[in-house]
Amino acid sequence: MSGNPIIYKPYEWERLRIASQFNAKLMDHLRPFVKPGVTTDEINEVVHEYTVSHGHVPATLGYMGYPKSCCISINEVVCHGIPDETVLKEGDIVNVDITSIVGGWYGDQSETFLVGEVSEDARKLVQVTFDSLFLAINTIRPSSSVVEIGEAIYGYATGLGYGVVRQYQGHGIGREFHTDPGIPHYPTSASERDILLPGMCFTIEPMLNAGTWKTVEDRSDGWTVRTKDNKLSAQFEHTILMTEDGPEILTLTKEGPQPGHQF
Template sequence: MLKKQKRLILTEAQRDAMRKAGRVNAQLLDFVRPHVKAGITTGQIDRMVYEWTHDHGHKPATLGYQNYPKSCCTSVNEVICHGIPDDYVLQDGDIVNVDITTIVDGWHGDQSETFLIGEVDEEKRSVTQCAFDCLYLAIEALVPGCRVALIGETIVPEAHRRGFTVVREYVGHGLGRQFHLDPSIPHFPNRQSRIDRLHPGMCFTVEPMINAGSRYTKSDKTDGWTVRTKDGKPSAQFEHSILMTEDGPEILTLTEDGPRRGHRF
């Protein structure tokens, strides 16, 4: 999905535009937050995202993107990513990742959060905690000009230490006027990520997908989007949009009401 182009270094005005997009996206997630509970359908969540976005004069980035049919992604339990909202009713014991991206004056704000519905079992709680902690550990490791591989070098050992695995097929990405840009941001170290660097003025997402079982995935050939764990075990994910500044990483999508660094689920 990455759009190949030269490395995008944002001007100060463009950085402010991305800050605004991130703030709007975070406000949307806070709007949806109290409704993500047992008894609501994932389709109703999507409708809220669509209506709030348009009521505020913005656009949901996923709607129509490569023919994706909805305004957000809702990935429940063993669904890793790209779950399509439908008539599924959230139940006590589920976990669900809500992934939203908003186009604000042409710029993209992108984030996701995994919600615990009612009382969840220890496996789901632990994998959610691991995904959340890995997100912040990776962000805190970044410094101006560092290799992209530093993200994977931070996440993989932590996930493995806790007995979990890191998805490799789906990665973070550069962000700006387009949804998916270079550089690719894998959550495991590979050859390209050891070459690519994160310079001041670059904007990108960090979005580790952590599996309770094996790291392997399977795609739904019926809808062409939904990605599940191959072994049916639960998966959790958190995502922020990050701007690398001269002083270090700046999180653009912090919510007012959501979990902050150090939160315990």
């Protein structure tokens, strides 16, 4: 984090929009490749080639030593899954998390895909995670406290029996990948003090687990995070710009699930 939250000037908002809209186009571009029989490395190659061919930079590649151009997290993997030779199979749920640097500005989002026909339990987890993101977005307004995001997600998800991951959170974004404020997806006393003002840009990215909220990091690679009980996990993420009129979702895709979508 870089210290105090950054409030971007109105003339900078278009830079945020351009980076985020490219990222959304990238998500739509990779969408057809998330299917049974495809390896996560192949999806990573699609992300890398599309980004570089447009003159932009995949933000995760080399970030704190991370070796790939996106994160792909399957089933019980909560986040930061490293693409490899793993083959997607019918019934998997898989989160693809992509971040692009466009002219020095960052766009960031993730989406959980259903691979073929999935179990009803998996489908419901994905639905509730998706709904919790938009519930939080629809809750906030200029001068909202960050804690309102956590209250909305936590209250909704735990009421349906899901665990809300606490170790990882949303974040400010713009000229840097991660800045203040942190955006926890459960209520904290610290987030009560953080106020969302017009010009602030940040991500909301709830991670919900079918069982416990607790997670374990894989010590063998230092990145992959799994649920402690090996039950399923899902995540959705958007980059949000707070304007005088309320939150603007910068990373909406044209072909992906829209607010109110039913999986």
